[in-house]
Amino acid sequence: MSTINKDGMLIDNKVVHRRSPGIEHGMLIGIHAIVVHQTDAPTAQHTFNGYKAGGNGAHFLIGKNGSIYQTASLHKRCYHVGRLIKSKCLAINNKNCNSARMAKILAMSWGSQIKAINANERAKTYPDRYPVNSDSIGIELVGKHIDDKTYETIKAQQNLSLQWLVSELYIHFSLTSSDVYKHPQVSYKNPGEASTAIWK
Numbered sequence: 001m002s003t004i005n006k007d008g009m010l011i012d013n014k015v016v017h018r019r020s021p022g023i024e025h026g027m028l029i030g031i032h033a034i035v036v037h038q039t040d041a042p043t044a045q046h047t048f049n050g051y052k053a054g055g056n057g058a059h060f061l062i063g064k065n066g067s068i069y070q071t072a073s074l075h076k077r078c079y080h081v082g083r084l085i086k087s088k089c090l091a092i093n094n095k096n097c098n099s100a101r102m103a104k105i106l107a108m109s110w111g112s113q114i115k116a117i118n119a120n121e122r123a124k125t126y127p128d129r130y131p132v133n134s135d136s137i138g139i140e141l142v143g144k145h146i147d148d149k150t151y152e153t154i155k156a157q158q159n160l161s162l163q164w165l166v167s168e169l170y171i172h173f174s175l176t177s178s179d180v181y182k183h184p185q186v187s188y189k190n191p192g193e194a195s196t197a198i199w200k
């Protein structure tokens with residue numbers, strides 16, 4: 001069983017620490033979910049190089065050979081979800097939707113609609129809405145975008161490492177597999193991102 005040290009780093013011989021302070025943005029208090037991503041880069045090194053400049057990033061990175069790197073502290077927020085979240089009640093739990101309000105939003109133009117949905121959702125708390133940067137851990141899997149619907153297929157070794165990592169995080173943060181999401185479920189992304197990730 002892994003432990004988490006005072007700096008928010010996961011301690012286990014399966015995890016290599018490659019912390020990039022430039023992708024940490026303030027405190028992360030109250031972790032309720034995990035969002036799984038693909039990097040759109042061919043190697044882990046490309047992502048490490050990108051993280052040196054700071055900006056967007058995630059807490060963990062899983063290489064093609066299944067190596068697990070922790071790239072940000074679990075006490076720090078990373079920008080991995082994006083600015084506009086989708087509606088969870090529209091997608092999976094319709095009874096939680098205020099249907100009159102939602103009908104009004106859905107009648108708007110696309111640009112206004114996605115902003116109004118985001119504002120409507122952010123007024124809710126998890127699990128009534130999808131996770132956001134301030135309450136979730138991000139896990140990146142190395143893999144290139146191929147076209148507007150497809151990413152590289154995730155390797156078996158990567159999925160095995162993902163399964164181990166999420167099972168440790170379930171214990172540390174009292175999560176279940178229903179708290180793990182693929183990035184395109186949560187925000188407006190290439191639907192292929194993480195589509196071949198398997199964690200249960």
Ligand SMILES: [Zn+2]
Pocket residue numbers: 036037038080183189193
């Ligand atoms: Zn992503």
